[in-house]
Amino acid sequence: MTASPRDAMIAHAALLIARDGVAGTSIGDVLTAAGASRGSVYHHFPGGRAELMSEAVRFGAEILGERLAEASLAGPGEAVANLAAVWRRVLVESDFRTGCVVAEAGNARETDPAAAEVADESFLRWEDRLAARFRAGGIEGERSRALAVTVFxxxxxxxxxxRVHRSLDPLDRVVGELQLLTGDGAGQTHG
Incomplete structure (x- = not known):
């Protein structure tokens, strides 16, 4: 099934935001990537660029949220390793060019407040989900929330x-430390 022109613009905008940030993603870039006409932007997004950027962040957050849900089905330490495995794939497959669409949008509060608001809501949802996983794994109360924030x-x-170093080493090191914090004790990554 082929994506609608609207869906194609949203998906391409999400990819561009993850690579170039919200401020670095122009309508022209999205139209070129999606093979869409200029008039289609205002037809599909009456709110213009702000609406398109917000929808793209929401789309990216939903995909990452689904991956998070799958990654967090295991115990706390393994949930961290599984979450990192998602990022390992994204980084390697994009040759270290792609980051997190939600984080990029969160950094755009001054220029794109609607997209930043979607990012804020998305991180809170993810933190809630991971904190619940940690509670189910025996990490009690406020510590589960604090640990979820720390992990993200x-x-x-x-x-x-x-992305800066073009290496997975920072992720591997962070995962090892996070697994120690979650009580896994192993401090090993599950690449």
Whole structure:
């Protein structure tokens, strides 16, 4: 089944945001990538660029949220390793060019507040989901939430460093430390 022109623009915008940031993603770039006409933007997105960027971040967040849900089915330490495995694939397959669409949008509060708001909501949802996984794995109360925030902050930072260094080493190191924090004790990655 072929994606609709609207869906194609959203998907391409999400990929471009993950690579270039919200501010670095123009309508022209999206139209070129999606093979769409200029008039189609306002037909499909009456709110213009802001609506398109927000929808792209929402789309990217849903995909990453699904991957997170799958990754967090295991115990706390393995959930961290599984989450990192998702990023390992993204980084390697994109030759270290692609980061997190949600993190990129979160950094765009000044220029694209609607997209940044979607990012904020997405991170909160992910943190809730991971904290629940940690509670189910025996990490109690507020510590489960604090640990979920720590995991996302560390992995997002590691992804950025991986892109800068063009190496998976930062992610591997962070995962080892996070597994120690989650009580896994092994401190080993599951690449």
């Amino acid at each position: 902050a560390a992995i997002e930072g590691a992804v950025m460093l991986c």
